[in-house]
Amino acid sequence: MFKKKVDINSDKIDTLIGEGTEFNGKITATGIVRIDGKIEGEIDTKGDLIVGEKGKIRANAKGKNITIAGEVYGNIECTGKLELMPSSKLLGDIKVSDLYIDSGATFQGNCEMSEDSNENNKKFKENRDKNIDKHKTVKRGKEDKEEGKGEDIKASEDNKTKKGKDTNKSNK
Structure with missing residues (x-):
């Protein structure tokens, strides 16, 4: 299979621990x-951290964006x-x-997604909440129908049934 390369402009790297x-x-x-x-x-950077394929870290690491192609034994925190x-x-x-795991990568540990995530995560949460509310409304309607409270739902279902029967009669 093809492997992705970590492409970083070497002119922009401030600190390098070489092979x-x-x-x-x-x-x-x-x-x-x-x-x-x-x-x-321990590694603490306000910028990005890149661990190359030959890199081996036994440390806790903090950074803005972190890309790992080598081995890391320790906790990671990134904004x-x-x-x-x-x-x-x-x-x-x-x-x-944000977390991206490519096929073939190994991760063993716990993951906590921070609440101050980006705009996409906020939109996802809003859509999720809308879908949950929509599901509750449908479920509540079915429960009300069983208790005799959902007459509006029942009436609309009866109309659908009548329309279906009328169509069947005209086809005969």
């Missing part, structure tokens, strides 16, 4: 951080989207606004 490099401790950054080596500790590429392995709990 063959190991780091123990805390990384605090304001820009884009890319990990292709090994990290143990934007978390994307797990086909080659990724994530063992830990996540707290995200």
Whole structure:
């Protein structure tokens, strides 16, 4: 199968831990951080975090948007989207606004979708609530019919039945 590549303009990466490099401790950054080596500790960036296919992290990580193609053992918190590429392995709990998991990715842990999610999630919740209300109205009408309160519904059903019978008679 084809694998997606993590395409990031290398001119925009502020911090790079390259392949063959190991780091123990805390990384605090304001820009884009890319990990292709090994990290143990903690990562906190106001920008994006990219874990390349060769990257291995044993740390809790916070960032705006996080893309994982390597291995992460730790909890993730991101204010934007978390994307797990086909080659990724994530063992830990996540707290995200948007989550994208490609086929082949491994995720084991708990997921919490934050309430301050984007406009699409708000629209989804509004539509979901409308559908729930619509379902309750139909259900309530059926219950009322059984109790004798739903005469309007019953009358309209009787009209449909009569129309159907009239049509059948004229066909004979």
